[in-house]
Amino acid sequence: MTTECPVCGKSESKLLRCGRCTSRVYCGPQCQKKDWATHKAEYSETLEDGDYCGKPGLQYRDDAKITLFQVLDGLKTKACTGRTDATAHFVCLEGEGHGCAEDVGGYHGWKELLMAYNAQNPTKGQKEEISWINTVLSQLEGAAGAASGSSSTLPTVLLVSLDKQPWLDEMYSAVLAKLRSKAVVTEVTHIASTLQHLSKSHEEYAAVVMTDPAVMEDKFIAVQEKLVDHARDGGTVILGFLFSALAQPDKLDKSFKDRWALNWKYSDYCRSMFSLNPRANLVSTSSRHPNLPHQYSMKAVHLRDTKPEDRIYVSDHGSAQSPAVLAKYGYGYLGWIGDVNTEIGTTEVLLAMCGV
Template identity: 30%
Template sequence: MEYQDTDDGGIPYGLGPKRCAVCSSKAPLLACGGCRVVHYCGAAHQSADRPRHKAACVAIRKSRERLEYEEAALRAHPGDAIMPADVFNTRAGSFWGIYGTRDYMTARFHAADALLKVDTAVAVEAALAHLTDMLRLNRGDNQGLRDIVPGLLLRLGREQECYDFLKWWAVVDDEDHYNGRYNWGDLTLPYLDIRGVDAFESVDKCRGTSLSHLAILTLLKLRIRLDLEQLERRDDPFDDYDPAFCRPLGSIVRARMGDPRLNVSATAAAVKRQYHELCRVVNDVNPHFWDLLVDDETPVLPPYYSPGSVEQAQMSLYQCQAAWRETEDADVMIDSDTVKFTSVYKGRLPNTGGGDTQWHGRENLARRPGTNTDPYVLALHLEQKPLFDAVHGSLFAQITSKAKKTEQATTEEAALAILGREPPPSVIFVADGAITRQRKVREAVIDRLRGGATVVLAGSFSSMVTMGQFDRFFARLGLPWERGSYERTTVSLSPTAVNGQLAARLPSGYSQKALFVKNVAPSAAWYTSTETSGQAAVAFAKVGLGRLGYVGDVNAEESSDTVILAMCGLLG
């Protein structure tokens, strides 16, 4: 089946029609002679893209050549006591049971896997063609290909086929089909024959399927939910609906548009419940999956796994992450909707307990001139450093002038190297939201925080995280803090949290446009507002042996700079 755009000219996922890999021009195009699944508008752009594309291209070409060799050998085999002649025709359906076919099946899997290193519709179509034909050759699916196929169908917009595929595998052995047990050796039985099942139906029949199937079914239900809610908005006369700013509809909902039997509001509510139920089911099957999905990491195929393990989550993520990434709005929704399942990060360093209690030594925040206790500060700028320099450059200049030593890290590798040193930085200034998306850096920072470092979340942090990322970050720390209101208001220094010499050196109050944080203990809520009861614009709490600061200011107010310097121990 050829890939098609949606009717309105858009696509609700990242894959699109063939176009130049460099400039996105659609025609005329030349296919790369090596991989055959990436296209260019001409030789100049193909040459320019070569450094980026080379590794994937070579892998695809070599795996294709290996497959061609294995297939030719298999087709040429004359037949013997172990291997029948013309095996592609005489043993289709039970290939894996014949030992001599396994080199071919393994080579074909590697060819499909190599194709999936390229994110084009042509590559995904080619990989899907391999996998579906391999299922035809070996119904019992000893290679677990059924866990990869539904994600590819979603990536290509073939939602109904995806649901039909999931449903067949979910019910094949239930009491209502094939007497409760499908006979995989009986090749006269129907195979993958479900067509056109109602994708709005209950998910009860699918609870016992694999983690990968559950994850893709959750994504499909989320896509349907988003589409139905968009139809609700379109039909609401009081909603300022503008199609130009809306996500394109998927194929299942588009096929039902105009159906007088479809109650959009009731169906949307039902599908929403199904989606949330699946979120819980996935977490019950594997509590690591959602946390791994929302991080910015490329999954690695593990050599083995056990049910409920991190490795099982990595395997499923390897099979379905691209479908999630390419579905518009899915990452933001799932991040927010699965925060409640977040596990507290346990850490690697000893003596790293958590807590949100008053730090009684806070008077020492004010640096005393003449001492040799000046902090060693690491600034993490892992995203948008030019923006930070433009907005917060003067703040970092002050930090540099006052600290004993300062370092900056703009890459994950640099951050991990510095955080892994002994002695480590005593102050970690987190200048953007990358820490919420990069697991290795986040865990290294939390380890150092609990081990005694001061971590200050400021700069562009509050303006560069979603609600889910914000809440999940603090949940991983074991703190109840959650994203609060976003507004400009006058905030005042709380005498409950700060008093004595330090309070005298901090602004008593100032106007601040901030992202507030909720559920902060009074002892940690430095700056609050009467207009945002129970919330703090600035918070500073003890976590383990260290201290965690949060400054929600999004406009780099001068008074906020003073507060940040105080948290860093540089107010001298």
């Protein structure tokens, strides 16, 4: 195994290792970039699309003192928290790193970055980074306090995408744009960051929106339990975006029964005309949510065995099922959005459920 950087010849006690082959080492990202064309050619013929060089399920050294690493994709770099496996598209280098202000996405991104440096015994370098990040946060907080209408005055909506589909952002671009005009939107895609956010007080978020049904898998039981606690304690949990389109009926029914202790059932999947239910708790007064359409057509997954006052929209032909439900759960709420085609009216339903 190589013990010195193949580009500059430097030999150090701690070299960065290529995440694909685990044998090539470098003194740093710059040399790794310079050597990429040569190194890629060495194994590109044996690397199949979607696969990576090395052992399947490759895990990196678990060092509690280092919680950041750098992901390189060609010449583009971005900062990530946690750890990940190497893939055909990314080379993962061990080590410390941080993103610039543009990379982390503003104030809330800096807050997450600070949390990523949380260690029982941070190194001297990490302490310096922590101090620097805290300085940036203080400056941003001061600027936010001085500016009227800043993002700090907006509520926060947490999107949880545990199996994020590549077309989600494009398909829901209009929905996300409208949501971001009303709230600070934070998205998490990994179990660790999801649990970290759900461990906060329910008052931190106007709503937690599940964008896909992956949470119903057994490996995400811890997240399921956190969601139930979040709603029971006073938060709002919404099953929306691609959740209804990708959910399997039997798994959905089981999740409602076993996790939420509800008798809700997956029902019809069809297009129909729906009218706003005047008895719904969400529609207690006409002025509370004035933008909710009084009637519109949508193709949706309906739920049955819900309470009449929880059905935001009801079918014009008198069916007891509903494509949009918001039910009181403990001190909080559990919501369902069954629309699979991103109708304009459904955007207003989501905003109303989120309370923004």
